[in-house]
Amino acid sequence: MRRLILILASLTLAALAHAAEDVRVVDAPRVLVGDLVPTAPVELAKIDVGPAPRPGSSRLFTPTDLESLLNPIRGQLAPHSSVRVVRATRRWTEPELRSWLEEALRKQLPPYAQLVRLEVPRNLLTPASVDIGVITLARLVKRSGTQRASVAFELRTRGQAHERLNLVAELALDSRATLRDITRGTSLTLVVSSSGSRVTASATALADADIGDTIAFQVSRTHKVLRARVSSSREAEVLGE
Numbered sequence: 001m002r003r004l005i006l007i008l009a010s011l012t013l014a015a016l017a018h019a020a021e022d023v024r025v026v027d028a029p030r031v032l033v034g035d036l037v038p039t040a041p042v043e044l045a046k047i048d049v050g051p052a053p054r055p056g057s058s059r060l061f062t063p064t065d066l067e068s069l070l071n072p073i074r075g076q077l078a079p080h081s082s083v084r085v086v087r088a089t090r091r092w093t094e095p096e097l098r099s100w101l102e103e104a105l106r107k108q109l110p111p112y113a114q115l116v117r118l119e120v121p122r123n124l125l126t127p128a129s130v131d132i133g134v135i136t137l138a139r140l141v142k143r144s145g146t147q148r149a150s151v152a153f154e155l156r157t158r159g160q161a162h163e164r165l166n167l168v169a170e171l172a173l174d175s176r177a178t179l180r181d182i183t184r185g186t187s188l189t190l191v192v193s194s195s196g197s198r199v200t201a202s203a204t205a206l207a208d209a210d211i212g213d214t215i216a217f218q219v220s221r222t223h224k225v226l227r228a229r230v231s232s233s234r235e236a237e238v239l240g241e
Helices: 002-019 063-077 094-108
Strands: 022-026 030-032 048-051 058-061 083-087 089-093 113-119 123-127 131-137 145-157 160-173 187-194 197-205 214-219 225-230 235-238
Touching: 058 063, 089 094, 094 113, 094 123, 094 131, 094 145, 094 160, 123 145, 123 160, 131 187, 131 235, 187 214, 187 225
Parallel strands: 022 083, 187 235
Antiparallel strands: 030 048, 058 083, 089 123, 113 160, 131 145, 145 160, 187 197, 197 214, 214 225, 225 235
């Protein structure tokens, strides 16, 4: 009987603890004071208190956590209950995901390549606010016909890299596939990624190249010469110094 009472008591305490939780849904890669305490003053609401949970998971801030986080800022902000932070998410079905990724990939393919099919997961859970960053296509064999090639999609949320999808695409290449992907004088977009930010600039190729090659580019606005890896027929990723 005593054991049964202890079990019932522990279940009751767990239920009360759960009931005391305030749930906050965030759609950003970081949790701010304003997410935990909606009444926080504007000058404090934007203070970063840590990473947001991954899609499909949550993060619990106990009263003790909140006291230690918020008391150094302003003691009266600390709530009396726990706060559970949940990431706003989107679950993609296979048709939705294929349509979204194929549309983006077609824009990056060289003119001699046509997308036949992209192999995608049956479903994918991502942050609610997500977009496609850099798409990297593997080097293609210099011949016409059907080829299978690996392709990497960088998924980004609020300007920060979230996940990298490594997939396989089936492509149909025409006779132009035997030529170089990039010729000297071609204009491309240079991409510089650093600390979660992405900066682009128009530049001119200073040599012939294929996708996957690293060559020199001259930035159109500043005339500065940078080395970058050709990631598609339209973009090249600048190498870190």
